[in-house]
Amino acid sequence: MATRVIPPRILKKLRYNTTTKPLNAAHPSISPVIAPPSLFERSPSPVADAVSTTSTTMETANLNLDDAERLFASVSTEKLLRSSAVLHATAVGPMVDLGMWLMKSPVFQTGLPKDLIMAATKETFFSHFCAGEDAAAAGRSISALKEAGLRGMLVYGVEDAHENDGCDRNLKGFLHTVDVSKSLPPSSVSFVIVKITAICPMTLLERMSDLLRWQQKDPSFVLPWKQDSLPIFAESSPLYHTQKRPEPLTPEEESDLQLANQRLLELCQRCEEANMPLLVDAEHTTVQPAIDYFTYSSSIRHNKDDNPIVFGTIQTYLKDAKERLLLTTKAAEKMGVPLGFKLVRGAYMSTESKLAESFGYASPIHNTIQETHNCFNGCSSFLLEKIANGPGSISVVLATHNIESGKLAAAKAYELGVGKVNHKLEFAQLYGMSEALSFGLSNAGFQVSKYMPFGPVDMVMPYLLRRAEENRGLLAASGFDRQLMRKELGRRLKAAMF
Ligand SMILES: Cc1cc2nc3c(=O)[nH]c(=O)nc-3n(C[C@H](O)[C@H](O)[C@H](O)COP(=O)(O)OP(=O)(O)OC[C@H]3O[C@@H](n4cnc5c(N)ncnc54)[C@H](O)[C@@H]3O)c2cc1C
DSSP: OOOOOHHHHHHHHHHTTGGGGGTTTTOSSSSSOOOSOTTTOOOOHHHHHHHHHGGGOOGGGGGSSSHOOOHHHSSEEEEEEHHHHHHHHSSSSSHHHHHHHHHHHHHGGSSSHHHHHHHIIIIIIHHHHHHOOOOHHHHHHHHHHHHHTOOOEEEEEEOOOSSSSHHHHHHHHHHHHHHHHSSSSSSOOOOOOOOGGGOOOOHHHHHHHHHHHHHHOOOOOTTTTTOOOOOOOOOOOOOOOOOOOOOOOHHHHHHHHHHHHHHHHHHHHHHHHHHHEEOOOOOTTTTTTHHHHHHHHHHHHHHTTTTTTHHHEEEETTTTTHHHHHHHHHHHHHHTTTEEEEEEEOSOHHHHHHHHHHOOOOBBOOOHHHHHHHHHHHHHHHHHHHHHHHSSSEEEEEEOOOOHHOOOOOOHHHHHOOOOGOOOEEEEETSSSSHHHHHHHHTOOOOEEEEEEEEOOHHHHHHHHHHHTTTHHHTTHHHHHHHHHHHHHHHHHHHOOO
16 A cells, blocks of 8 residues: 655645646746635634644545544634535525525516525625636635635536527636636636536537437447547447437538537637646536537547546446446547546436436436445546556546545545645535535645636526525535534634633
8 A cells, every 4th residue: 555645845846846737737827816805714723734734644544524623724713604504504405495486586586676685695605605706706716715725616607508699608708717717826726617508509419419329329320520539328328318310410500510619629729728627517418428529529639648638527326327437438548548537426316317207218327326326436446546557548536525435535546646746636526515525635635626606696596506406415415514613613612712
């Protein structure tokens, strides 16, 4: 078992060493944003200083998530109080229902009621789960995160687009996000996130997915628009969405596809210039084949020299996830293409089950939650081993709030000698969620990012609520954090009194 005890001074240097190429290697700073006092403001605490010196010993075999004082050392009491209150509120199912109802109700769409709701939301849920109303504000939140030892993934919080005009507008937002990331302190932004459904019309993604599925059923079916890609389906992949042979793309659809290709190309090129990895989110299976197609064809084009620019997402709640991961990595290895993956469990459980049922098929999601856990942990081990043993062609983001998966992956990475100094592994949690796990992993010496949506309140809140609706279990499962926060708040209160 490899044991690493690296002097803090050296690790500090390694962290920003541009020659070792982290997931996002350092880029020149254009106009650093000065962080105002904010949520992740570092409180003057002797424990925080102790953390910064002891955190570098890669004590990952024993990920310490019990010491609330140490975990929240960099979080101000004000922030801790608000986080605790917001997490308690969102853990109550009816609160999410109320939020959905308020956002949809015509009464709250205009005038004073709308202003009141937006103002209340902004000060509470929005500022807890979102990085700010624009890229500059998000930049300030990122700077504050950096002070606390974490990094940020910038998520321009837009909804799906249905027309080319909307796609063009969204592209501008994504490009601006890359530019802002470039202007922030080196390595403080780990990724810029893109939703392909925001830069390619949904109906086209559905049509492409149908055509790709039919080609999987019938390999002689020719798709003239298809560029070099990697395997998108495995033997076990569900194809029930496409019941009959689809018509080829019309000239108008082909022209829309050209435009979508150009948008993605422009975004990838901007990321390449900035040396900023682009992480493609995964969506539901109706459109995921087209998203994977775009991801892998861009990976072939832009991922070079052991430095992936384009990262895809694997949803391990899907029964075919592991098989697809094996096929794709094998094909990429053969072609010499470095790949990057974000591993998640998946956020569209109810949509997937209902859709499969409507076709009379079994859900594509594992029958039990334990099988999903096993799949996530199995894929995570597989990728960590690839990083440790392979020729350096794989990078991975383990995006999870699951404590057990975090502990298992940390122990495995420790055992394999894969850690912060390796720069091929990043852990990630949503902004405002699982702070204990994020700080614990960071204290143990790993790179940890928060997934940070930003945008105007009325644009981002519907986006967040829709995700909250699908992910009720996630919000309700914040109990571990809430308990630790209560403990730390109690300790601080006692310390202030005596
Ligand atoms: C940084 C980041 C990026 C993300 N990006 C994406 C993305 O691009 N696409 C996407 O789809 N999701 C994404 N997610 C959300 C993610 O997929 C999960 O919904 C969420 O993180 C909860 O899973 P967890 O790993 O945190 O584990 P846990 O907290 O353990 O969550 C377990 C949840 O898994 C669900 N579940 C899965 N399989 C089963 C099953 N067989 N039976 C019952 N319940 C089951 C349940 O809802 C349960 O609440 C992202 C999450 C993070 C942190």
